[in-house]
Amino acid sequence: MAEESVPEILQLNDDCLEEIFDRLQDLHSEVAFSQTCQRMQHICLSKWRISRAYEQLDLDKWREMLPNYEDLVYFLAQMRPYLKEMCASSCLCALLKDLDEMQITVLPRVTSFYYDPEDVDCYPSNRSIRKLSELLPGLQKLRLTTPIDGRFLSHFEHLQELHLYEDQHKAYELQQEYLDEICQKLHDLKVLDIRTYDVISKLQLGNCLQSLRNLTVLKLNLATLKPVLPAVLELPSLRQLVVLLDNEWHIPPLVSPDSYDHKIREVGEFYDIMERKAKDIVGFAVDGYYMPLEPGWDAELPIWAHRKLKRLAICSWSHAADYLERYTCMENLRLLCLRNWNELSDDILLRFVELCPHLEHLDVSYCRELTPNFLPRALEILKQREPRKPMPGYRHTAPLLLYYVLSGFEDFIDKTNLKSSPDYRGYIVFTADFPFGSERGLSFVDRGYQFEFDCP
Amino acid sequence: MSLNPTVCKEPKFVQLQTCEGYIHDVETSLLEQMGTVHDLLMVECSDSNGIIPLLKIESRIMKLVVQWCRLVQNNSARTEASDRSTMFTELLEEASGDDKVVIQLLLAANYLHVESLLEVGTQYLADVITACETAEEIRIRFNLQNDIPSDETEEP
Numbered sequence: 001m002a003e004e005s006v007p008e009i010l011q012l013n014d015d016c017l018e019e020i021f022d023r024l025q026d027l028h029s030e031v032a033f034s035q036t037c038q039r040m041q042h043i044c045l046s047k048w049r050i051s052r053a054y055e056q057l058d059l060d061k062w063r064e065m066l067p068n069y070e071d072l073v074y075f076l077a078q079m080r081p082y083l084k085e086m087c088a089s090s091c092l093c094a095l096l097k098d099l100d101e102m103q104i105t106v107l108p109r110v111t112s113f114y115y116d117p118e119d120v121d122c123y124p125s126n127r128s129i130r131k132l133s134e135l136l137p138g139l140q141k142l143r144l145t146t147p148i149d150g151r152f153l154s155h156f157e158h159l160q161e162l163h164l165y166e167d168q169h170k171a172y173e174l175q176q177e178y179l180d181e182i183c184q185k186l187h188d189l190k191v192l193d194i195r196t197y198d199v200i201s202k203l204q205l206g207n208c209l210q211s212l213r214n215l216t217v218l219k220l221n222l223a224t225l226k227p228v229l230p231a232v233l234e235l236p237s238l239r240q241l242v243v244l245l246d247n248e249w250h251i252p253p254l255v256s257p258d259s260y261d262h263k264i265r266e267v268g269e270f271y272d273i274m275e276r277k278a279k280d281i282v283g284f285a286v287d288g289y290y291m292p293l294e295p296g297w298d299a300e301l302p303i304w305a306h307r308k309l310k311r312l313a314i315c316s317w318s319h320a321a322d323y324l325e326r327y328t329c330m331e332n333l334r335l336l337c338l339r340n341w342n343e344l345s346d347d348i349l350l351r352f353v354e355l356c357p358h359l360e361h362l363d364v365s366y367c368r369e370l371t372p373n374f375l376p377r378a379l380e381i382l383k384q385r386e387p388r389k390p391m392p393g394y395r396h397t398a399p400l401l402l403y404y405v406l407s408g409f410e411d412f413i414d415k416t417n418l419k420s421s422p423d424y425r426g427y428i429v430f431t432a433d434f435p436f437g438s439e440r441g442l443s444f445v446d447r448g449y450q451f452e453f454d455c456p
Numbered sequence: 457m458s459l460n461p462t463v464c465k466e467p468k469f470v471q472l473q474t475c476e477g478y479i480h481d482v483e484t485s486l487l488e489q490m491g492t493v494h495d496l497l498m499v500e501c502s503d504s505n506g507i508i509p510l511l512k513i514e515s516r517i518m519k520l521v522v523q524w525c526r527l528v529q530n531n532s533a534r535t536e537a538s539d540r541s542t543m544f545t546e547l548l549e550e551a552s553g554d555d556k557v558v559i560q561l562l563l564a565a566n567y568l569h570v571e572s573l574l575e576v577g578t579q580y581l582a583d584v585i586t587a588c589e590t591a592e593e594i595r596i597r598f599n600l601q602n603d604i605p606s607d608e609t610e611e612p
């Protein structure tokens with residue numbers, strides 16, 4: 001019979017073969033299995049392609065999974081057309097050389113590359129950057145946290161996001177001519193992060209802004225922003241502006257250092273943005289530790305007339321909290337972040353729960369003056385608003401995410417295991433983390449401020 | 457099967473006919489584990505002549521499937537994967553079964569929807585493959601031909 005000439009194992013259907021694949025103990029066995037014949041290769045490849053474990057190429061990690069070099073070369077060759085992300089923590093030059101030896105010259109579908117070397121002395125050369133642009137021709141998102149002068153970054157023709165900043169680490173910058181080239185040649189650029197933490201930034205955007213028509217997110221030092229603020233605010237697609245205060249500041253030579261008040265100087269742009277973009281501001285965040293804002297600083301802001309705030313973060317505030325109540329008129333508030341407030345009380349916070357019905361994220365990390373009494377009172381307000389949650393079949397709003405790290409009720413939440421309490425289910429979700437998109441630590445945005453704009 | 461044509465009374469045994477024509481009497485209580493037969497029985501309940509044809513299955517394999525279902529029923533507390541693997545290995549040894557028998561059992565389990573047998577059979581084969589060091593060893597074990605072109609490259 002014709003079937004007898006077919007090996008028995010190939011009489012199994014694909015479902016059975018996939019079940020066998022799922023039970024293989026390690027990647028080496030899977031590789032051997034896939035190399036037996038075309039059918040098994042097809043089964044294995046279809047499983048590898050959809051596996052989250054292999055979505056991202058991390059060659060160091062893959063070397064551990066496949067210590068046999070030939071296995072690794074084979075696996076890389078099979079996965080090459082399907083890889084979408086890549087990251088590296090070892091020397092980039094060595095990595096590119098290794099890929100060369102494995103005859104991997106192009107990864108056509110990789111759209112994201114994150115380079116964060118563990119060895120801080122391993123700086124990629126310009127030659128490596130150029131080679132990288134040839135390896136990843138379709139790259140859309142690039143994050144590089146090592147010193148580079150920026151040459152050949154403009155070779156990533158489809159780049160949409162360029163991140164050159166690592167939190168609190170950076171003390172070097174691109175060369176101006178290469179920043180100009182990046183801005184002028186990368187027409188798809190939407191996100192640009194050129195912050196520098198440890199020195200006053202010398203970068204200028206004067207020659208760049210007319211090319212950045214598609215930019216939606218700009219992250220830069222205050223020194224870079226100062227001369228071009230009006231033009232930056234005119235960028236037609238800008239949705240988010242993040243400003244890092246420079247570590248030092250220039251005091252003009254003719255001014256007396258004894259009488260010169262740098263605090264007034266450093267908030268000037270902040271107020272300018274508030275003024276110019278009042279009707280478009282849907283969110284702002286400020287680090288009160290570094291921004292010298294006194295009580296009543298916001299009394300006359302033009303944003304009150306528009307009431308469009310959806311996201312508000314004022315952190316490390318050391319004055320009284322009473323004035324905060326004026327923000328309860330922002331009925332569209334979705335996120336409220338008040339980390340590290342000395343004087344934040346239960347009562348003030350409850351006003352927000354009561355008056356802002358769309359609140360989804362409440363971050364009170366490091367607020368030691370809050371008490372466990374806040375929790376049942378907040379729950380009561382939410383239950384009065386929606387008494388039928390979490391009945392099955394009842395269409396309801398998302399629960400309030402409460403971020404509580406080192407707050408006054410952290411111990412209470414952990415000891416009473418409120419995270420699992422049926423009473424709070426559907427109303428409040430407790431999370432010992434920070435909101436997505438915010439920085440970790442004492443402030444939503446570190447050493448500076450951030451604005452979000454409503455962009456038509 | 458029932459004296460009263462309006463009432464479907466479940467019999468103690470059903471008769472399953474394999475491809476050689478042999479008829480196997482199988483306890484009805486085991487049919488819960490055989491999804492296909494169970495469904496057929498529900499459909500045929502009112503007018504069945506009592507014999508369900510399973511023309512894709514050999515008699516020898518059917519006996520092993522029934523034995524396996526009995527083992528699972530009688531050892532319902534032993535649900536750990538390792539226990540089931542031991543039961544399966546013992547069953548194979550008693551039957552002097554080899555890889556061919558395992559694969560035939562898997563084909564039958566797939567056809568009859570015997571989930572427990574599918575799980576333990578695929579695990580058995582996975583363990584055999586894992587124990588092989590190279591692709592060539594796997595090919596020899598399962599009589600596979602290498603039909604992968606030597607210069608094959610995947611196109612993006």
